[in-house]
Amino acid sequence: MRDTLWAGIFVLVALTFALVSQAGTEGAQRPLDTPLAVYTAACSSCHGDDGRGRSRERVGFDVELPDFSDCSFATREPDPDWFAVAHQGGPVRGFDHRMPAFGEALSEDQIELAVEHVRTFCEEDLWPSGNLNQARPMFTEKAFVEDEFVFTFGAAVQEPYAIDAELLYETRFGARSQLEVVVPFAGLDLAPVPGEPDSGGWTGGIGDIALGLKHVFLAAESTGSILSGIAEIITPTGNADRGLGKGVFVFEPALAFGQGLGPAGFLHLQVGMEVPAENDPGTEAFWRAAYGYTFTQGLFGRSWSPMLEVLGNIDIEEGASPHWDLAPQIQISLNTRQHIALGLATRIPLEPGHDRTIGVWAYLLWEWFDGGLGDGW
Numbered sequence: 443m444r445d446t447l448w449a450g451i452f453v454l455v456a457l458t459f460a461l462v463s464q465a466g467t468e469g470a471q472r473p474l475d476t477p478l479a480v481y482t483a484a485c486s487s488c489h490g491d492d493g494r495g496r497s498r499e500r501v502g503f504d505v506e507l508p509d510f511s512d513c514s515f516a517t518r519e520p521d522p523d524w525f526a527v528a529h530q531g532g533p534v535r536g537f538d539h540r541m542p543a544f545g546e547a548l549s550e551d552q553i554e555l556a557v558e559h560v561r562t563f564c565e566e567d568l569w570p571s572g573n574l575n576q577a578r579p580m581f582t583e584k585a586f587v588e589d590e591f592v593f594t595f596g597a598a599v600q601e602p603y604a605i606d607a608e609l610l611y612e613t614r615f616g617a618r619s620q621l622e623v624v625v626p627f628a629g630l631d632l633a634p635v636p637g638e639p640d641s642g643g644w645t646g647g648i649g650d651i652a653l654g655l656k657h658v659f660l661a662a663e664s665t666g667s668i669l670s671g672i673a674e675i676i677t678p679t680g681n682a683d684r685g686l687g688k689g690v691f692v693f694e695p696a697l698a699f700g701q702g703l704g705p706a707g708f709l710h711l712q713v714g715m716e717v718p719a720e721n722d723p724g725t726e727a728f729w730r731a732a733y734g735y736t737f738t739q740g741l742f743g744r745s746w747s748p749m750l751e752v753l754g755n756i757d758i759e760e761g762a763s764p765h766w767d768l769a770p771q772i773q774i775s776l777n778t779r780q781h782i783a784l785g786l787a788t789r790i791p792l793e794p795g796h797d798r799t800i801g802v803w804a805y806l807l808w809e810w811f812d813g814g815l816g817d818g819w
Protein backbone atom coordinates (compact mmCIF):
# COMPACT_ATOMS: atom_id res chain seq x y z
CA MET A 443 0.00 0.00 0.00
CA ARG A 444 2.78 2.35 1.01
CA ASP A 445 4.71 1.49 -2.16
CA THR A 446 1.73 2.16 -4.39
CA LEU A 447 1.32 5.59 -2.76
CA TRP A 448 4.99 6.45 -3.31
CA ALA A 449 4.82 5.19 -6.91
CA GLY A 450 1.76 7.34 -7.48
CA ILE A 451 3.50 10.43 -6.10
CA PHE A 452 6.58 9.67 -8.22
CA VAL A 453 4.55 9.45 -11.43
CA LEU A 454 2.77 12.70 -10.62
CA VAL A 455 6.01 14.56 -9.92
CA ALA A 456 7.67 13.14 -13.05
CA LEU A 457 4.70 14.10 -15.21
CA THR A 458 4.61 17.64 -13.86
CA PHE A 459 8.35 17.96 -14.40
CA ALA A 460 8.08 16.71 -18.00
CA LEU A 461 5.22 19.08 -18.78
CA VAL A 462 6.98 22.08 -17.27
CA SER A 463 10.29 21.41 -19.05
CA GLN A 464 8.50 20.78 -22.35
CA ALA A 465 6.70 24.10 -22.05
CA GLY A 466 10.07 25.70 -21.40
CA THR A 467 11.76 24.31 -24.50
CA GLU A 468 8.85 25.01 -26.84
CA GLY A 469 9.74 28.69 -26.63
CA ALA A 470 8.58 30.61 -29.69
CA GLN A 471 6.02 27.96 -30.63
CA ARG A 472 4.09 28.58 -27.44
CA PRO A 473 0.70 30.15 -28.14
CA LEU A 474 0.50 33.86 -27.39
CA ASP A 475 -1.87 33.52 -24.48
CA THR A 476 -0.54 35.69 -21.68
CA PRO A 477 -0.51 39.51 -21.49
CA LEU A 478 3.31 39.60 -21.36
CA ALA A 479 3.76 37.14 -24.25
CA VAL A 480 1.44 39.04 -26.61
CA TYR A 481 2.92 42.41 -25.63
CA THR A 482 6.50 41.19 -26.07
CA ALA A 483 5.77 39.66 -29.46
CA ALA A 484 3.60 42.44 -30.92
CA CYS A 485 4.13 45.73 -29.11
CA SER A 486 7.50 45.97 -27.38
CA SER A 487 9.48 46.54 -30.61
CA CYS A 488 8.10 50.10 -30.55
CA HIS A 489 6.67 50.64 -27.07
CA GLY A 490 9.65 49.03 -25.26
CA ASP A 491 9.72 46.35 -22.57
CA ASP A 492 9.13 49.06 -19.97
CA GLY A 493 6.27 50.75 -21.90
CA ARG A 494 8.11 54.06 -22.15
CA GLY A 495 8.64 53.84 -25.91
CA ARG A 496 11.87 53.04 -27.71
CA SER A 497 14.12 55.81 -29.01
CA ARG A 498 13.64 57.36 -32.45
CA GLU A 499 16.86 55.70 -33.63
CA ARG A 500 15.57 52.28 -32.61
CA VAL A 501 12.13 52.55 -34.20
CA GLY A 502 13.27 54.49 -37.28
CA PHE A 503 10.52 57.17 -37.25
CA ASP A 504 10.14 60.39 -35.34
CA VAL A 505 6.53 60.20 -34.15
CA GLU A 506 6.75 60.44 -30.38
CA LEU A 507 5.81 57.22 -28.61
CA PRO A 508 3.54 57.47 -25.57
CA ASP A 509 4.96 56.74 -22.10
CA PHE A 510 2.62 54.10 -20.65
CA SER A 511 4.42 54.26 -17.27
CA ASP A 512 3.19 57.87 -16.87
CA CYS A 513 0.02 57.26 -14.83
CA SER A 514 -1.41 60.70 -15.51
CA PHE A 515 -1.53 59.83 -19.21
CA ALA A 516 -2.02 56.07 -19.07
CA THR A 517 -4.96 55.84 -16.67
CA ARG A 518 -7.38 58.19 -18.39
CA GLU A 519 -8.38 56.25 -21.51
CA PRO A 520 -11.00 53.52 -21.14
CA ASP A 521 -10.00 50.03 -22.37
CA PRO A 522 -12.31 50.09 -25.44
CA ASP A 523 -10.38 53.09 -26.83
CA TRP A 524 -7.03 51.35 -26.54
CA PHE A 525 -8.54 48.17 -27.91
CA ALA A 526 -9.79 50.17 -30.93
CA VAL A 527 -6.33 51.68 -31.52
CA ALA A 528 -4.59 48.29 -31.30
CA HIS A 529 -7.23 46.61 -33.49
CA GLN A 530 -7.62 49.25 -36.20
CA GLY A 531 -4.37 51.20 -35.94
CA GLY A 532 -3.70 54.80 -34.81
CA PRO A 533 -5.97 56.60 -37.32
CA VAL A 534 -9.16 55.11 -35.81
CA ARG A 535 -8.69 57.59 -32.92
CA GLY A 536 -6.94 60.28 -34.92
CA PHE A 537 -3.40 59.06 -34.10
CA ASP A 538 -0.49 58.42 -36.45
CA HIS A 539 -0.62 55.48 -38.90
CA ARG A 540 2.74 54.27 -37.51
CA MET A 541 0.69 52.75 -34.72
CA PRO A 542 -0.19 49.59 -36.73
CA ALA A 543 -3.51 47.70 -36.91
CA PHE A 544 -3.35 44.26 -35.27
CA GLY A 545 -6.93 43.22 -36.07
CA GLU A 546 -5.74 40.67 -38.65
CA ALA A 547 -2.55 39.45 -36.96
CA LEU A 548 -3.98 38.93 -33.48
CA SER A 549 -7.29 37.59 -32.19
CA GLU A 550 -9.55 39.89 -30.15
CA ASP A 551 -8.59 37.98 -27.00
CA GLN A 552 -4.91 38.54 -27.74
CA ILE A 553 -5.44 42.27 -28.29
CA GLU A 554 -7.24 42.39 -24.94
CA LEU A 555 -4.24 40.65 -23.35
CA ALA A 556 -1.83 43.16 -24.91
CA VAL A 557 -3.90 46.08 -23.59
CA GLU A 558 -4.02 44.35 -20.18
CA HIS A 559 -0.21 44.32 -20.16
CA VAL A 560 -0.03 47.98 -21.22
CA ARG A 561 -2.19 48.72 -18.15
CA THR A 562 0.48 47.26 -15.82
CA PHE A 563 3.10 49.93 -16.66
CA CYS A 564 1.46 52.52 -14.42
CA GLU A 565 2.33 51.21 -10.98
CA GLU A 566 0.50 53.68 -8.72
CA ASP A 567 -3.02 52.49 -7.85
CA LEU A 568 -4.24 55.88 -6.65
CA TRP A 569 -5.13 57.03 -10.18
CA PRO A 570 -8.81 56.44 -11.02
CA SER A 571 -9.18 54.25 -14.11
CA GLY A 572 -10.53 55.77 -17.33
CA ASN A 573 -12.99 52.87 -17.36
CA LEU A 574 -14.86 54.75 -14.62
CA ASN A 575 -15.30 57.81 -16.82
CA GLN A 576 -18.70 58.13 -18.50
CA ALA A 577 -20.50 60.62 -20.73
CA ARG A 578 -21.12 64.04 -19.18
CA PRO A 579 -24.69 65.00 -18.28
CA MET A 580 -25.85 68.60 -18.79
CA PHE A 581 -26.51 69.45 -15.12
CA THR A 582 -25.32 66.64 -12.82
CA GLU A 583 -21.63 66.99 -11.99
CA LYS A 584 -19.59 63.84 -12.61
CA ALA A 585 -17.44 62.20 -9.96
CA PHE A 586 -14.57 61.68 -12.43
CA VAL A 587 -11.82 64.32 -12.54
CA GLU A 588 -11.12 65.96 -15.93
CA ASP A 589 -8.95 68.34 -17.91
CA GLU A 590 -11.71 70.06 -19.84
CA PHE A 591 -13.21 73.21 -21.25
CA VAL A 592 -17.00 73.15 -21.48
CA PHE A 593 -18.98 75.97 -23.05
CA THR A 594 -22.68 75.71 -22.18
CA PHE A 595 -25.53 77.72 -23.66
CA GLY A 596 -29.16 77.65 -22.57
CA ALA A 597 -32.28 79.56 -23.51
CA ALA A 598 -35.74 79.70 -21.96
CA VAL A 599 -38.24 79.11 -24.73
CA GLN A 600 -41.22 80.47 -22.75
CA GLU A 601 -41.82 83.83 -21.07
CA PRO A 602 -39.99 85.30 -19.24
CA TYR A 603 -37.32 84.80 -21.88
CA ALA A 604 -33.74 84.42 -20.74
CA ILE A 605 -30.41 83.12 -21.98
CA ASP A 606 -27.62 81.61 -19.94
CA ALA A 607 -24.08 80.85 -21.00
CA GLU A 608 -21.19 79.46 -19.00
CA LEU A 609 -17.55 78.74 -19.58
CA LEU A 610 -16.17 75.98 -17.38
CA TYR A 611 -12.47 75.22 -17.05
CA GLU A 612 -11.34 72.07 -15.25
CA THR A 613 -7.77 71.00 -14.56
CA ARG A 614 -6.54 67.91 -12.70
CA PHE A 615 -3.74 67.92 -10.17
CA GLY A 616 -2.24 64.98 -8.33
CA ALA A 617 -3.79 61.59 -8.89
CA ARG A 618 -7.29 62.40 -7.69
CA SER A 619 -7.94 66.14 -7.52
CA GLN A 620 -9.31 68.78 -9.81
CA LEU A 621 -9.68 72.54 -9.76
CA GLU A 622 -12.50 74.25 -11.62
CA VAL A 623 -13.50 77.78 -12.56
CA VAL A 624 -16.97 78.67 -13.81
CA VAL A 625 -17.65 82.00 -15.53
CA PRO A 626 -21.37 82.50 -16.25
CA PHE A 627 -23.05 85.07 -18.47
CA ALA A 628 -26.77 85.75 -18.48
CA GLY A 629 -29.31 87.75 -20.44
CA LEU A 630 -32.81 88.38 -19.08
CA ASP A 631 -35.98 89.94 -20.35
CA LEU A 632 -36.99 91.95 -17.26
CA ALA A 633 -40.64 92.74 -16.64
CA PRO A 634 -41.39 96.49 -16.59
CA VAL A 635 -41.91 98.01 -13.13
CA PRO A 636 -45.28 99.84 -13.02
CA GLY A 637 -44.77 103.61 -12.90
CA GLU A 638 -41.17 103.49 -14.16
CA PRO A 639 -41.32 104.16 -17.90
CA ASP A 640 -37.72 103.12 -18.69
CA SER A 641 -37.78 99.89 -16.70
CA GLY A 642 -38.02 96.39 -18.19
CA GLY A 643 -36.47 95.04 -21.37
CA TRP A 644 -33.29 93.06 -21.92
CA THR A 645 -30.35 93.21 -19.58
CA GLY A 646 -27.23 91.08 -19.56
CA GLY A 647 -23.75 90.59 -18.20
CA ILE A 648 -21.40 88.42 -16.25
CA GLY A 649 -22.87 86.32 -13.43
CA ASP A 650 -21.44 84.90 -10.21
CA ILE A 651 -17.98 83.43 -10.88
CA ALA A 652 -17.41 80.14 -9.04
CA LEU A 653 -14.25 78.32 -7.94
CA GLY A 654 -14.38 74.64 -7.08
CA LEU A 655 -12.27 71.79 -5.84
CA LYS A 656 -13.05 68.13 -6.49
CA HIS A 657 -11.40 65.11 -4.93
CA VAL A 658 -11.99 61.41 -5.63
CA PHE A 659 -12.53 59.55 -2.34
CA LEU A 660 -13.15 56.12 -3.80
CA ALA A 661 -12.48 54.61 -7.23
CA ALA A 662 -13.25 50.90 -7.50
CA GLU A 663 -12.71 49.53 -10.98
CA SER A 664 -13.92 46.05 -9.96
CA THR A 665 -17.42 47.35 -9.19
CA GLY A 666 -17.38 50.30 -11.62
CA SER A 667 -17.97 52.84 -8.83
CA ILE A 668 -16.46 56.26 -8.16
CA LEU A 669 -17.25 58.71 -5.35
CA SER A 670 -16.02 62.30 -5.07
CA GLY A 671 -16.46 65.33 -2.87
CA ILE A 672 -16.85 68.80 -4.39
CA ALA A 673 -16.48 72.15 -2.61
CA GLU A 674 -17.41 75.27 -4.53
CA ILE A 675 -17.33 78.96 -3.60
CA ILE A 676 -19.65 81.15 -5.67
CA THR A 677 -18.52 84.78 -5.58
CA PRO A 678 -20.96 87.72 -5.90
CA THR A 679 -19.51 89.11 -9.15
CA GLY A 680 -22.88 89.33 -10.91
CA ASN A 681 -25.13 92.36 -10.53
CA ALA A 682 -27.81 91.13 -8.10
CA ASP A 683 -30.07 94.17 -8.70
CA ARG A 684 -30.39 93.21 -12.34
CA GLY A 685 -30.98 89.52 -11.52
CA LEU A 686 -27.53 88.42 -12.69
CA GLY A 687 -26.26 87.10 -9.38
CA LYS A 688 -27.17 86.34 -5.79
CA GLY A 689 -25.30 89.28 -4.29
CA VAL A 690 -23.60 87.21 -1.56
CA PHE A 691 -20.90 84.57 -1.29
CA VAL A 692 -22.40 81.09 -1.53
CA PHE A 693 -20.69 77.91 -0.36
CA GLU A 694 -21.69 74.77 -2.25
CA PRO A 695 -20.55 71.43 -0.82
CA ALA A 696 -21.62 68.31 -2.76
CA LEU A 697 -21.02 64.60 -3.22
CA ALA A 698 -20.91 63.00 -6.66
CA PHE A 699 -21.18 59.28 -7.38
CA GLY A 700 -20.78 57.42 -10.66
CA GLN A 701 -21.68 53.81 -11.34
CA GLY A 702 -21.15 51.74 -14.50
CA LEU A 703 -24.12 49.48 -15.25
CA GLY A 704 -23.46 46.49 -17.50
CA PRO A 705 -21.37 46.88 -20.64
CA ALA A 706 -22.34 50.45 -21.56
CA GLY A 707 -24.93 51.79 -19.13
CA PHE A 708 -24.15 54.29 -16.38
CA LEU A 709 -25.61 56.34 -13.57
CA HIS A 710 -24.43 59.67 -12.13
CA LEU A 711 -25.74 60.97 -8.80
CA GLN A 712 -25.07 64.28 -7.08
CA VAL A 713 -26.40 65.71 -3.82
CA GLY A 714 -25.42 69.02 -2.28
CA MET A 715 -26.37 72.27 -0.58
CA GLU A 716 -26.11 75.94 -1.46
CA VAL A 717 -25.32 77.80 1.74
CA PRO A 718 -25.20 81.61 1.41
CA ALA A 719 -22.89 83.60 3.70
CA GLU A 720 -25.90 85.68 4.81
CA ASN A 721 -29.49 84.72 5.63
CA ASP A 722 -30.96 86.02 2.41
CA PRO A 723 -31.28 84.16 0.02
CA GLY A 724 -31.94 81.04 2.11
CA THR A 725 -30.14 77.72 2.09
CA GLU A 726 -31.09 75.28 -0.62
CA ALA A 727 -30.56 71.53 -0.97
CA PHE A 728 -30.38 69.84 -4.38
CA TRP A 729 -30.17 66.33 -5.79
CA ARG A 730 -29.54 65.27 -9.38
CA ALA A 731 -29.44 61.91 -11.15
CA ALA A 732 -28.58 61.00 -14.73
CA TYR A 733 -29.04 57.57 -16.25
CA GLY A 734 -27.54 56.91 -19.68
CA TYR A 735 -26.24 54.37 -22.14
CA THR A 736 -23.42 54.75 -24.66
CA PHE A 737 -23.96 53.31 -28.14
CA THR A 738 -21.00 53.00 -30.50
CA GLN A 739 -21.63 53.60 -34.18
CA GLY A 740 -20.23 50.60 -36.07
CA LEU A 741 -17.53 48.75 -34.11
CA PHE A 742 -15.20 51.63 -33.30
CA GLY A 743 -17.00 54.79 -34.44
CA ARG A 744 -18.76 57.78 -32.96
CA SER A 745 -20.35 57.41 -29.53
CA TRP A 746 -23.94 58.41 -28.86
CA SER A 747 -24.98 58.64 -25.21
CA PRO A 748 -28.67 59.32 -24.62
CA MET A 749 -29.38 60.25 -20.99
CA LEU A 750 -32.30 61.19 -18.79
CA GLU A 751 -31.68 63.53 -15.88
CA VAL A 752 -33.97 64.06 -12.91
CA LEU A 753 -33.25 67.27 -11.01
CA GLY A 754 -34.68 68.32 -7.68
CA ASN A 755 -34.15 71.12 -5.20
CA ILE A 756 -35.82 72.55 -2.11
CA ASP A 757 -35.43 75.68 0.00
CA ILE A 758 -34.54 74.75 3.56
CA GLU A 759 -37.42 76.56 5.28
CA GLU A 760 -40.72 75.58 6.80
CA GLY A 761 -43.49 74.76 4.38
CA ALA A 762 -41.20 74.71 1.32
CA SER A 763 -41.95 72.13 -1.33
CA PRO A 764 -39.41 70.62 -3.74
CA HIS A 765 -39.07 71.59 -7.39
CA TRP A 766 -38.55 68.81 -9.92
CA ASP A 767 -37.23 68.98 -13.49
CA LEU A 768 -36.70 66.34 -16.16
CA ALA A 769 -33.94 66.75 -18.73
CA PRO A 770 -33.84 64.26 -21.63
CA GLN A 771 -30.63 64.68 -23.60
CA ILE A 772 -27.85 63.23 -25.70
CA GLN A 773 -24.05 63.52 -25.86
CA ILE A 774 -22.39 62.88 -29.23
CA SER A 775 -18.65 62.64 -29.83
CA LEU A 776 -17.75 64.93 -32.72
CA ASN A 777 -14.26 63.88 -33.86
CA THR A 778 -12.38 60.56 -34.25
CA ARG A 779 -10.15 61.22 -31.20
CA GLN A 780 -13.47 61.63 -29.30
CA HIS A 781 -12.09 64.42 -27.15
CA ILE A 782 -14.55 66.96 -28.53
CA ALA A 783 -18.24 66.34 -27.90
CA LEU A 784 -21.61 68.02 -28.17
CA GLY A 785 -24.41 67.78 -25.61
CA LEU A 786 -28.05 68.69 -26.34
CA ALA A 787 -30.82 68.78 -23.74
CA THR A 788 -34.23 70.15 -22.89
CA ARG A 789 -35.12 70.93 -19.30
CA ILE A 790 -38.76 70.61 -18.37
CA PRO A 791 -40.08 71.77 -14.96
CA LEU A 792 -42.56 69.22 -13.64
CA GLU A 793 -44.75 71.58 -11.67
CA PRO A 794 -45.90 74.80 -13.33
CA GLY A 795 -46.45 78.09 -11.53
CA HIS A 796 -42.99 78.53 -10.04
CA ASP A 797 -41.81 81.01 -12.63
CA ARG A 798 -39.74 78.19 -14.06
CA THR A 799 -39.74 77.75 -17.81
CA ILE A 800 -38.88 75.07 -20.35
CA GLY A 801 -35.32 75.53 -21.55
CA VAL A 802 -33.14 74.16 -24.36
CA TRP A 803 -29.48 73.59 -23.62
CA ALA A 804 -26.31 72.73 -25.52
CA TYR A 805 -22.68 72.27 -24.55
CA LEU A 806 -19.46 71.91 -26.45
CA LEU A 807 -16.87 69.95 -24.54
CA TRP A 808 -13.13 69.83 -25.21
CA GLU A 809 -10.86 67.46 -23.28
CA TRP A 810 -7.78 69.59 -23.83
CA PHE A 811 -5.33 67.04 -22.39
CA ASP A 812 -6.04 64.70 -25.34
CA GLY A 813 -5.17 67.20 -28.05
CA GLY A 814 -5.87 70.63 -29.53
CA LEU A 815 -9.25 71.68 -30.90
CA GLY A 816 -8.08 70.93 -34.44
CA ASP A 817 -6.48 67.54 -33.64
CA GLY A 818 -7.90 64.10 -34.27
CA TRP A 819 -10.75 64.87 -36.71
Ligand code: HEC
Binds near residue numbers: 485488527553
Ligand atom coordinates in the same frame (compact mmCIF):
# COMPACT_ATOMS: atom_id res chain seq x y z
C1 HEC B 1 5.59 49.94 -35.35
C2 HEC B 1 5.55 50.54 -34.05
C3 HEC B 1 4.44 50.18 -33.11
C4 HEC B 1 4.02 48.94 -32.68
C5 HEC B 1 4.58 47.59 -33.07
C6 HEC B 1 2.93 49.17 -31.75
N1 HEC B 1 2.70 50.51 -31.61
FE1 HEC B 1 1.30 51.38 -30.44
N2 HEC B 1 1.85 53.24 -31.09
C7 HEC B 1 2.87 53.48 -31.99
C8 HEC B 1 2.99 54.91 -32.19
C9 HEC B 1 3.96 55.60 -33.10
C10 HEC B 1 1.99 55.51 -31.40
C11 HEC B 1 1.71 57.02 -31.23
C12 HEC B 1 0.78 57.53 -32.29
C13 HEC B 1 0.49 59.01 -32.14
O1 HEC B 1 0.72 59.57 -31.05
O2 HEC B 1 -0.01 59.60 -33.11
C14 HEC B 1 1.29 54.42 -30.73
C15 HEC B 1 0.22 54.61 -29.86
C16 HEC B 1 -0.42 53.60 -29.21
C17 HEC B 1 -1.57 53.79 -28.35
C18 HEC B 1 -2.31 55.10 -28.16
C19 HEC B 1 -2.08 55.77 -26.86
C20 HEC B 1 -2.87 57.04 -26.73
O3 HEC B 1 -2.31 58.11 -26.99
O4 HEC B 1 -4.05 57.00 -26.32
C21 HEC B 1 -1.88 52.56 -27.85
C22 HEC B 1 -3.01 52.24 -26.89
C23 HEC B 1 -0.97 51.60 -28.42
N3 HEC B 1 -0.10 52.28 -29.24
C24 HEC B 1 -1.00 50.26 -28.14
C25 HEC B 1 -0.22 49.31 -28.81
C26 HEC B 1 -0.33 47.90 -28.60
C27 HEC B 1 -1.29 47.24 -27.62
C28 HEC B 1 0.56 47.30 -29.44
C29 HEC B 1 0.78 45.82 -29.64
C30 HEC B 1 -0.38 45.01 -29.88
C31 HEC B 1 1.25 48.36 -30.17
N4 HEC B 1 0.75 49.57 -29.75
C32 HEC B 1 2.24 48.16 -31.09
C33 HEC B 1 3.68 52.54 -32.59
C34 HEC B 1 3.60 51.16 -32.43
